[in-house]
Amino acid sequence: MLELEKIKLISQSYTPQELFAALVWQRQFNDFDGEEVIKDLGENPSLWASFLFSRPIFAPDKDGLSFSGMVDTLLAMANYRPMPPSSIIHFVAYPADTLYILSENQDTIVSKLLDFGKKWKADAVEVIDGTDEELGFRLQRTLRTRS
Template sequence: MLDLSKIQLIAQSYSPQELFAALVWQRQFNRFNGEQVITDLASRTDLWASFLFTKPIFAPDENGLSFSGVIDTLLAMANYRPMSETSIIHFVAYPADTLYILTQNEDTKVSQLLDLGKKWQADSVEVTDGTNEEYAFGLQRRLKTRLEGGLLGENVQQDSDAVIITY
C-alpha cells in the first residue's frame, strides 16, 4: 500500500540521487558493503556526476537478461514488507547488484574511481565510453553523443567527454 503523505514528504525532501544512495546503503552481499560505497562516494563528490544502482543492463541482450533483472526487481518490490529485526521472516531487499557511475572522462577521475573499485573489492570494474564493440554502431554513436553533450548540459561552452564506470 502506498502512503501518499509519506511519498510526498520523501519526494519533497530527497533528490533521486539521494534515494539511490539509500538503496545502495541498505545492500550488503558477498564483499559489497553499501554503507562503505556511499561513504566513499559522499567524500569524493568531485569524482562523479551521478550514479545508478540496479540490475545489470546488457546492450546485446539475446537471452533477455536485462528484462529478467527488471522482473526480479519488480518482484522484490512487490513482495517487500517491513519486518522487525527479530522476525524470522525476511523479505528480499532491493535486488540491485550493479553500480553505474557517470563521470567526466579525465584520467585522474577515472583512475581514482577504478581505485575505489579495488577498495570495494568489486568482482569487475569496466569503463564504457560509447565505443565498445558490443554495442551496435548506431547505439555507440548515440551513447557517445549523449555522454559528451549530456554531462554538463547543452548550454555549456566547454565540451566535456564522459564515461560510465560499472562495478
C-alpha cells in the same frame, strides 16, 4: 499500501540521487558494503556526476536485453514487507547488485574510480565509454528490437 503523505514529503525533501544513495547505503552482501561506498562517493563528489544502483543493464541473452533482471527487481519490490528482527522470513529490500557511475572521461578520474572498485572489492569493474563498439551495437539492436 502506499502512504501518500509520506511519499509527498519524501519527494519534496530528497533528490532521485539521494534516494539511490539510500538504496546503496542499506545494501550489504558478499563483500559489498553500501555504507562504505556511499561515504567514499560523498567524500569525492568531483569524481562522479551521477550514479545508479540497479540490476545489470545489459546481460548476455539472445536479444542483448536484460529484461529478466528488471522483472526480478519489480517482483522483489512487490513482495517486500518489513519484518521484525525475530522473524525467520526476511525479504531483500532492493535486489540491485550493479553500481553504474557516470563520470568525466579523464584518466585521473577513471583511475581513481577503478581504485575505489578495488577498495570496495567489486567482483568486476568495467569502464564503458561512448565509443565502445560492442555497446553501440547493443544499443542499436535494442532500439531496433523495441521499435
